[in-house]
Amino acid sequence: AYKFPKIKHENAIFRKGLAYSYMTSKENTKWILSENSINTSSSLIGNALSNLYTNENIFHILYNDQPPVGETSEVKGHTKGVVLANENGGIWLIHSTPHFPPIGRGYSYPKTGTVYGQSFLCISLDVSNLNEVGQQLKYNEPFIYSTNIPDILSKKFPDLVKAADNVTIKNAPWYRQTNLQTIAGQQFVSFAKSKNFGKDLYSSWVSTVLKSDLFVETWRKGPGNLPSNCNNNYKVNNVKQIKLQTIRFLTTEDHSKWAVSENLEHTQWVCIGDINRQEHQLQRGGGTVCVSHKNLSTNYLKSVIDSEQC
Template sequence: MSVILYATQEAASMIRDCFNVALVISLIVHNFTPILALQCKGENNQDVDWFVIYKIPKLPKSENVLIKEGVAYLYMDSSNHKSGWTLSEKDISKNDSIPAYTLSPFYDDKTAIDSLWILYNDQPPNQPARLINGHAKGAIITNGKEGFWLIHSVPNFPPQPNTGEDVLKSKNDKVESGAQAGSKDYPTGGYSYPSSGRTNGQSFLCVSTNEDSFNSIGKQLIYNQIIVYRRNVPNRLTSKVTTLVEAAKQVRVNSPPYYHMVNFYSKSGMKFTSFAKSSKWDKDLYDDFVAPQFNTDLYTETWMNGRGKLPTDCNSTKVMNIKSISLSKAQISFNSTHDHSKWAISANDEYSLVCIGDINRANTQFLRGGGTVCLSSPEVWKGYRDSVEEVEPCPINKKKGVFERIKSWFG
C-alpha cells in the first residue's frame, strides 16, 4: 500500500512540475513581443532583398478604382522581377501595402527604440518645406547587423513614429512660403500615405543590406545634405556605425570634392552604386556625374514642372528628358508633367542600368544636395525602358548658319 501511495505522490509531483513549467512558458510567450526583422518586404509581407515601386499618378478617368484615387502601384522585387512589372491589387495608403510592411519597424515601439534610424525629407510632414540643403527623401534603419535603405520621392512621408526625437528646422533654413501653415495635418505614430503623394507619380527603391554597408551609405547621406526630421540614435550603436550617426546629426561636407560615388551590396550580394552630390558642387547629377561615369546615354524622368528645367543635353553622353510614360501592365499612359518620380535608365541595354533617387534635372538643383542609386538588371531595365513612350529630342544647334547647314548635307 505504501508503495502505491509513494508512486501516487511522485506522479502528482511530476504533474505539478510539468504544470509549473507550462505556466512559465505560457507567461513568457504571452509577454514576449518579437523584434521585427529589418528588411525590405514584398507584397505578402515576405522578406525580399530589394524592390522598386512605381506609384501611378491619379487618373480620374481610369476604370481602376485605385488608379482613379491615386493609390495604385506597380512593383518588381528580387523574387519576381523576371516577370517585369506587377500591378498590385492593394492600396498604397493601407497597412497591407509594400511600403507599409517595409516601414512597420518604425512604428513598432520595441523594435524602433532599439534600432538606429533616420527619416529625412526636404518636404517633411508637419514642418515647412526646405529650399536649401538636400533635395532628398528617404528612410534608413539598422540594428547594427542588418537593415534597409528606402529611397523615395513622396513629400510629407513617412509619418513620425512614437519613438525617437524630432529634428526641427534651424535658424538658417530657408523655407517655402506658405508651407508652414499647410503642413501640420499629417497623423503620427503609425503608417499612412499623404494626400500630397497621390496626384503625381512617385518612385521607390528599397535595398536590404548588412552591417558592412551602413557607414558607406551614411557617407552618401552626408554628401546629399539630408534634412532629418526624426531620428533615433541608441548609445549602443554609436561606435558601430559612426558615419551613419554623423548623417543623423546632419554633418555637412565642408571641403572638396563635393561629390562622391560608392558601391555597396544587398544582403544577397547584389551590387548597387550610389551617386551623391553636395550643393557646393554646383552641377547636374546626371549630365556631369552619372552619364560620364558609366559612359552611357541616359533617359531621365524627373519633375518637369519646376523652375529652371534643363533641356535634353546631347553634347557628349546624351541625357534625354522623358516626355511621356506608358505602363502596359496598368493599361495607362501619362505625361511627365504628372510624374514626381526621380529615375533614370541607360538608353540601351549594354549596362541595363536603372537609377532611382532624389534630384531633378533643373538648374535650381545645382545648389541642392541629392543623389541617385543605380542597379544593373536586364529585367528591371526592360520594365522601365518599355515604359518610355516619348523623349525630348536633342536641341537644334542654332549657331549654325544657312551655309553651314547646307554644307553639312553634302558632308
C-alpha cells in the first residue's frame, strides 16, 4: 500500500492525508484507490493488524525507531514493522510510519503520519519463513516497543524470540540476504544490515545483488542526502517527483522507502524497506524486501516522473 501525502483536493480523505492506493497478490495490474481511510480498521492495513487488537493469544513483535510512546531511538535500527503469528504462520508488515501501530486499545493511525507519503508491504509467511524474519531482525537491530510471546508459540519461533529479546549480531559479516516464500508461493528477497555495515544499502549492495539499475525513493528532507550514484556497475538514481494515479508529489513530501528497476526489459524488481539514502543512515541497522514482479515493477516505474541524474 502507498499512502498519499496530505494535499489540496476535493476529496476530504486526501485533504486529511488519509488516502491510500494498493495492490495485492491477486489485484496488481494497476494501483487501486481505496474507499477506506487508512485510519479505519476496515482499511487494508487495519484489517491486516486486526488480530493484534482482538486476539490475546497472537504472537507479536512491534518495532519502530519512533515508537508511539517515548523517545525516538537514534542508535537502534532505522526500521519499522510488525510480526504477527499463530501456530500456522503469520504476517510481516514493513512500513515507514513513525509512532505506528499503537499498542493496546485498538487500531488507529497517528496524526503525525498523515502529512507525508508512507509505504507498506505486508507478506504472509509460514513458520519456517517467519523464523527467517527473526534472523533478519538480529541484523536490523530494531527498537522493539511491544512483544507478546505465548508459551505455546515460543518453541515454534526460536529466532523471533531471540530477536524479541534484542539479540543482535556481534561479528562480521554485518549483513545478511535471505529468500522468503509467501504462503501463496511468491518469492521475496530480504536484505538486512547492521549499523556496522557502514555503506549505502542500495548502491553498495542491493543493486549489485539484483544486477539492476535502480530508481530509489527515500526521505530527502534533512541533512546528509546522498547523491545519485553511477560509479558502480549499476546506477542508483534518487527519485525527485512521483505521480501516483493522478496525484503528483515531490520526494520532500514523501516518507516512503522503495526502489524499482530502471529498465524492465532487464529486471523487474520492486523493493520496500527501511533505509534512507542519507549519510547518518550508513550507521543504522535496517534493510529492504524485494520482489521480482512484472505488474508491480511496471506500476512503480510509471510513478517515477523525475529523478536526479549523476
